[in-house]
Amino acid sequence: MANESVMNEAIAMPGGVHAEPGMQVYNQKLGMWVFLASEVMFFTGLIGAYIILRFGAGDWALPGIPLEEGGTPLNINLTAINTFMLICSSVTMVKAFAAIEHGDQKGLRRFLLLTVLLGASFVGIQIYEYMELVHEGFMPRCSDELAAIVPNCHLFGSTFYTMTGFHGTHVSLGVVALIWVTVKAFRGQYSKENHGGVEVVGLYWHFVDLVWIMLFTIVYLI
Amino acid sequence: MATAEATMGGMAHAHHEEQSFIRSYIFATDHKIIGIQFLFASLFFLLVGGIMALLIRWQLGFPGQAVPFGDPISPKSYNALVTMHGTIMVFFALMPMVMGVFANYLIPLKLGAPDMAFPRLNMLSFWMFVSSGTVAMASLYVEGGAAGAGWTAYPPLSGAAQYSGVSLGQQLWIVSLILFGASSLLGSVNYITTVINMRAPGMTLFRMPLSIWSLFITAILALLAVPIIAAAAIMLLFDQTIGTTFFLPADGGQPLLWQHLFWFFGHPEVYILILPAMGIVSDILANGSRKPIFGYHSMVYAIITIAFLGWIVWGHHMFQSGMNPLLGTTFMISTMAIAIPSAIKVFNWLGTMWRGNLQFHTPMLWAIGFVSLFTIGGLSGIFMASASVDIFIHDTYFIVAHIHYVLFGGTLMASFAGIYFWFPKMFGRMMSERLGKIHFFLTFILYNLAFFPMHLLGMGGHMRRIADPTQYEFLRPLQPLNQFISVSVFLLFLAQIPFVINFFTSLFKGEQAPLNPWKDNGLEWTVPSPPPHGNFETTPTVYHGPYEFSSPLVEEDFLPQNAPLNGGERKAATVGAGAGE
Amino acid sequence: MASVENKKKPNYYLIWFLLFALTMVEVGLAYVSNLPRNFLILILLSLAIWKAVLVAMYYMHLKYERLRLILLATAPIPLAIILVLGVLLEYAR
Numbered sequence: 001m002a003n004e005s006v007m008n009e010a011i012a013m014p015g016g017v018h019a020e021p022g023m024q025v026y027n028q029k030l031g032m033w034v035f036l037a038s039e040v041m042f043f044t045g046l047i048g049a050y051i052i053l054r055f056g057a058g059d060w061a062l063p064g065i066p067l068e069e070g071g072t073p074l075n076i077n078l079t080a081i082n083t084f085m086l087i088c089s090s091v092t093m094v095k096a097f098a099a100i101e102h103g104d105q106k107g108l109r110r111f112l113l114l115t116v117l118l119g120a121s122f123v124g125i126q127i128y129e130y131m132e133l134v135h136e137g138f139m140p141r142c143s144d145e146l147a148a149i150v151p152n153c154h155l156f157g158s159t160f161y162t163m164t165g166f167h168g169t170h171v172s173l174g175v176v177a178l179i180w181v182t183v184k185a186f187r188g189q190y191s192k193e194n195h196g197g198v199e200v201v202g203l204y205w206h207f208v209d210l211v212w213i214m215l216f217t218i219v220y221l222i
Numbered sequence: 223m224a225t226a227e228a229t230m231g232g233m234a235h236a237h238h239e240e241q242s243f244i245r246s247y248i249f250a251t252d253h254k255i256i257g258i259q260f261l262f263a264s265l266f267f268l269l270v271g272g273i274m275a276l277l278i279r280w281q282l283g284f285p286g287q288a289v290p291f292g293d294p295i296s297p298k299s300y301n302a303l304v305t306m307h308g309t310i311m312v313f314f315a316l317m318p319m320v321m322g323v324f325a326n327y328l329i330p331l332k333l334g335a336p337d338m339a340f341p342r343l344n345m346l347s348f349w350m351f352v353s354s355g356t357v358a359m360a361s362l363y364v365e366g367g368a369a370g371a372g373w374t375a376y377p378p379l380s381g382a383a384q385y386s387g388v389s390l391g392q393q394l395w396i397v398s399l400i401l402f403g404a405s406s407l408l409g410s411v412n413y414i415t416t417v418i419n420m421r422a423p424g425m426t427l428f429r430m431p432l433s434i435w436s437l438f439i440t441a442i443l444a445l446l447a448v449p450i451i452a453a454a455a456i457m458l459l460f461d462q463t464i465g466t467t468f469f470l471p472a473d474g475g476q477p478l479l480w481q482h483l484f485w486f487f488g489h490p491e492v493y494i495l496i497l498p499a500m501g502i503v504s505d506i507l508a509n510g511s512r513k514p515i516f517g518y519h520s521m522v523y524a525i526i527t528i529a530f531l532g533w534i535v536w537g538h539h540m541f542q543s544g545m546n547p548l549l550g551t552t553f554m555i556s557t558m559a560i561a562i563p564s565a566i567k568v569f570n571w572l573g574t575m576w577r578g579n580l581q582f583h584t585p586m587l588w589a590i591g592f593v594s595l596f597t598i599g600g601l602s603g604i605f606m607a608s609a610s611v612d613i614f615i616h617d618t619y620f621i622v623a624h625i626h627y628v629l630f631g632g633t634l635m636a637s638f639a640g641i642y643f644w645f646p647k648m649f650g651r652m653m654s655e656r657l658g659k660i661h662f663f664l665t666f667i668l669y670n671l672a673f674f675p676m677h678l679l680g681m682g683g684h685m686r687r688i689a690d691p692t693q694y695e696f697l698r699p700l701q702p703l704n705q706f707i708s709v710s711v712f713l714l715f716l717a718q719i720p721f722v723i724n725f726f727t728s729l730f731k732g733e734q735a736p737l738n739p740w741k742d743n744g745l746e747w748t749v750p751s752p753p754p755h756g757n758f759e760t761t762p763t764v765y766h767g768p769y770e771f772s773s774p775l776v777e778e779d780f781l782p783q784n785a786p787l788n789g790g791e792r793k794a795a796t797v798g799a800g801a802g803e
Numbered sequence: 804m805a806s807v808e809n810k811k812k813p814n815y816y817l818i819w820f821l822l823f824a825l826t827m828v829e830v831g832l833a834y835v836s837n838l839p840r841n842f843l844i845l846i847l848l849s850l851a852i853w854k855a856v857l858v859a860m861y862y863m864h865l866k867y868e869r870l871r872l873i874l875l876a877t878a879p880i881p882l883a884i885i886l887v888l889g890v891l892l893e894y895a896r
Contacts, residue, residue: 011419014336015760020426022419023872027339031415033872037879038407038445044883045453049468049479052890057474064834080830084823091819094862098812141465155474158466162457206862210855217851221833222844446879450886482890533882537889549892 006196032200036207039170043211046166047218050159059151063221070151073138074160075129076220082125083216086171089118090209097202103192105185112182112198115205119175126168130161163219167211174208177201249349251341252755253326256348258648260322261641265725267314267355268634272715274307283708285690298387300689301370306362308373309395312495313402314355316629319637320498321406321444322351325413325437327644331746332434334422334764334784336756339415347408354401361394369395372687374484377469377477381461389462396459403452406444413441422745422784424764428522429783431744431768432515435522436501439529440494447490454483481543485536493532496596496628497525499636500567503589505768506639507571509742510586511578512779514769517570524563524570531560541612550609557607564600568593579772579779583740584658588639591666595631599624602677617687620680626673638662638721645725646739650751651732657724664717672710675703741780743768748782813861825854 007026011019023030054060065071092114099107137143140161142153150156181201184190190198250256280287281295281303288294295303326344330337338344362368369392371380383389417438421430430438458480460466467473469480508515515521537545537553571593580586602624605611615621638661645653682700684691691697691704738747745762746753762784770781781787829850832843860866865873 013334013420013422013761014756014758017423017761017763019335019419020421020423020764022421023875024869025872027415027419030419030872031340031411033876034411034414034445035407037875038410038449040879041446041882042449042453044879044886045450045483046457048883048887048890049453049457049483051887052479052482053468053474053476055891056476056894076830076833080826083826087819087822087826090858090862091815094815098815140460141467152474154465154467158457158460158468158475162460162466162468166456203863206858209862210858213854213858214851217829217847221829221847442878446882478893479890482886482893486886534885534889546893549889 006194007199026196028196028200029203032203036203039207039211043163043167043214046159046163047215050163050219053155053159054152057152057155061150061153061156067136068149070149072220073133073136073146073150074220075132078125078129079216079220082122082129083212085118085125086122086209086212089115089122090206092118093202093205097195097198100185100190100195100198101192105188105190108190108195108198109182109185112178112185116175116178116182119171119178119205123168123172123175126164126171160219163215167208167215170208170211174201174205177204249345251337251345253330253338253341253344254648254753254757256344257323257325257327259348260318260326260351261648263352263355264315264319264323267310267318270359271307271310271315272718274303274310275711276715278303278307279708279711281689282691283705285692295689297689298367298370301372301687302362302368302388302391304687305369305372305375305395306358309358309369309399311629312373312491313399314358316495316633316637317402317406318351320437320495320633321409321413321440322348324433324498324502324637324640325409325441327648328433328746329413329416329437330420331647331749331753331757332431332744332768333417333420333425334745334758334762335416335420336758336761338412339420340412343408344412347405347412350401350405350408354398354405357394357398357401361391361398364390364394367391374488375458375480376484377458377461377475377480378471381458381469381475381477381480383462393459393462396455396462399455400452400459403448403455406448410441410445410448413437414445417441422758422761422764425783428519429764429767431501432504432518432521432525433498433501436497436504436525439525440497443490443494443497443529443532447487447494450483451487451491454480454487478540478543478545481540482536485539486533488539489536490529490532492628493528495633497528499592499596499633500525502636502640502643503571503592504567504574505742505744506585506589506643507574507593508769508771509643509740510581510583510589511575512581512771513574513578514767514771515570516573516576517566518767518769520566521570524566527563528560531556531563535560538607538609538612541609542616554607554609558604561600561604561607568597568600584653584655584662585639585643585740587659587662588635588642591662592632592635592639595627595635595666595669598674599627599632602627615680617685618680619676619684619686622686623673623676623680626676630673631669635665638665641725643740644746645728646735647746647751647753649729649732650735651728652735652739653728653732654724657720661717661720661724664720665714668710668714668717672707672714675707679703679707738782741778743770743780743782745783748784813866815861818857818861822854822857825850 006028009024009026011022011027013019061070061072063072063076067073092111096108096111096115099111137146138153138157140157142150142157147153178201181197184197247255250259277289277295278300280289281300286294326338366383366387366389368388369375369380370388371386371392375392375395379385380392383392386392417434457466457468461468461470461475467475469475469477471477504515504521535553535557537549538557541550575590602620606615606621606624642653642658645651679700682697684697684700692701735751737751740747745764748762749757764783765786766781766783768783770776772779773781775787829847832838832847859876865876
């Protein structure tokens with residue numbers, strides 16, 4: 001497949017013919033969208049469980065109220081900044097894709113690197129936040145001291161760490177995939193005709209950002 | 223070999239003769255080999271699950287008596303047996319049979335594609351399945367014993383070792399389920415992409431065989447349902463291990479949440495198990511009747527409708543959970559509604575056979591057996607759909623009868639039909655018809671002797687999952703029925719011996735299979751048995767649907783999909799099909 | 804044959820600004836606690852969904868794809884709603 005583009009809408013089959021028209025995007029892109037549909041369901045399971053558990057629990061630690069008065073132990077301001085950073089990484093990702101669509105190798109590399117940095121920073125800040133929370137006694141099972149102040153602390157801890165932890169894992173895997181793609185970009189392995197890998201990783205990355213947009217609101221702000 | 227390179231998925235097929243044995247047969251990326259790998263794995267787990275069934279029936283028929291050459295079965299062991307029998311049969315025998323064997327083997331071949339869209343992902347899917355099965359088997363031997371909370375693993379029993387007495391066994395059960403889910407997801411991504419994007423020219427969606435339609439819709443169900451059980455299983459595992467409180471009521475958790483999550487997956491899961499079976503049976507019934515399938519379009523719409531409705535019936539597994547009666551009513555209505563498309567399919571199968579030139583070859587016998595037994599299973603389902611009836615029969619042997627009619631009488635019999643039908647293509651050899659018929663008749667008769675009485679047990683109030691029914695006075699009069707069932711099950715197990723002999727001797731000594739032994743229309747019958755790597759030297763062109771049997775326009779009573787009707791300068795169907803000459 | 808998205812290109816920076824502004828509004832609203840609770844939840848969820856839709860439509864280019872891909876991508880959403888709403892009905896009096 002050396003010179004042929006892998007981004008054809010018409011799928012090539014042996015014998016020089018094209019497949020019966022299907023989704024009319026190349027296989028890897030279709031595969032990624034199909035996979036993302038399953039990921040939506042996965043996060044639905046986790047976030048849905050949170051919504052249901054919280055709805056049935058009654059009292060909950062709300063934002064804007066001090067911790068001592070039963071307010072949220074979460075650091076909303078720091079996470080808001082983190083959220084913005086992840087959104088920025090989505091911009092750099094789509095700019096990288098736009099660059100290679102025009103054959104701009106420099107732009108591709110620059111924006112991919114930025115995306116990797118922003119993504120890694122998100123994970124780093126999240127880990128820092130976890131450490132702070134654990135120090136306060138906020139864990140999948142809360143410390144006794146915190147459980148005395150924060151209503152339904154154990155439930156909150158259970159759901160918080162599971163949702164954000166799995167999201168963070170998805171981000172981390174995304175960063176690994178991005179590094180892979182960035183290395184290939186620096187080796188000049190993408191071109192205007194052939195950059196499916198960039199698009200497909202980009203789709204995954206935007207999805208991860210999208211999930212966070214929902215998570216941040218539902219878990220931190222509501 | 224073929225010089226044309228396939229450019230999908232970035233794979234090139236230029237020099238495959240040089241692949242090592244390990245690359246070709248162990249870490250295979252060829253969908254046909256992977257399908258056969260799944261076949262051997264499924265049959266193995268079928269055996270394991272079957273042995274567990276024998277032990278269960280031994281205890282039920284002769285409570286407290288030592289197993290021959292062994293010890294009596296303790297209540298804890300009984301719980302583990304019941305749990306693992308269900309788990310292994312559903313996840314490690316039947317799911318891989320329909321989604322691993324038939325989806326893998328048939329989809330590219332019947333669509334005219336050289337392989338799946340993502341062959342390496344396919345390989346990963348198989349080996350993840352193997353690892354999940356290994357973990358499940360390992361759980362049988364760990365300290366504390368295997369999981370014993372039922373295949374449905376309801377918390378709080380499953381959520382804390384202090385309740386069930388099982389710790390590592392339950393955790394490994396959960397881990398194996400998660401691994402299995404991942405394997406299943408990867409498979410679904412492959413099947414969906416391949417069916418959408420890699421059909422040969424002329425193979426429009428409404429020219430696809432029903433086996434492929436059902437496998438396609440099933441893959442979509444699996445794609446969207448499996449992640450829910452994965453999420454739920456993760457939460458259960460955390461409850462068991464790191465002190466979270468999702469399902470444990472003491473700190474605000476909700477046991478009922480597990481039931482909702484499990485069955486939101488669990489109901490589409492059972493349609494995942496039955497739809498491919500229906501599709502396979504449709505193909506084989508048309509072939510054995512030498513007639514087009516009756517109502518092809520309505521069959522497709524029925525599959526889609528069943529899949530749609532399957533998402534909104536999950537509560538019928540929970541009528542006894544104390545849920546809101548309004549919710550219960552909506553589930554009752556949707557559950558009864560889903561009987562309609564299923565019934566349409568049954569009538570269409572009958573319509574297919576009506577006045578057909580019936581060929582009672584072994585696959586056809588199994589397919590007809592499927593129709594009758596699935597119908598019985600479906601009818602019992604209508605009783606269960608009524609919430610007021612279900613109050614009485616929930617968690618009794620009536621349910622067990624239903625499950626087994628649709629899964630054994632349904633899915634397993636369809637799987638046997640499929641194995642007998644496609645064995646010649648897979649292995650290049652014919653199976654023995656005589657042994658096949660013996661296998662069928664023994665199984666059919668003994669199956670009904672074993673499982674029909676369970677409806678009566680259930681109506682008599684015999685509950686599920688109890689180790690010793692004789693401990694209840696009101697059940698003692700039913701004990702002879704239990705014994706009768708147990709003996710029937712033992713004989714049913716033995717009735718599989720002809721199949722084992724047939725399968726393995728035919729592998730090595732079976733008669734050489736011709737290209738198209740069943741005179742079928744599918745594209746897989748136009749390539750050698752077994753097909754070469756890459757399947758088709760050049761991609762076929764499809765001219766019509768898959769059920770052109772006994773067409774008045776053609777001399778032969780079948781017409782392969784790639785055979786043009788009026789000859790022309792196009793290539794005729796390949797050697798041996800002989801259509802339209 | 805290159806993909807469809809070559810023909811139309813959204814202003815990625817404009818979307819970025821919109822996402823930033825919406826996030827600021829959300830955080831601000833979360834701190835202002837004198838709104839009726841249910842109303843606040845509704846607004847916050849709507850804003851979050853708006854942001855998510857922006858990312859899906861413009862960064863993932865769904866707006867420029869064929870309808871069938873949009874259907875595929877959005878297929879899980881009704882299921883998610885059915886699951887959550889269905890179970891929440893358990894609490895209905």
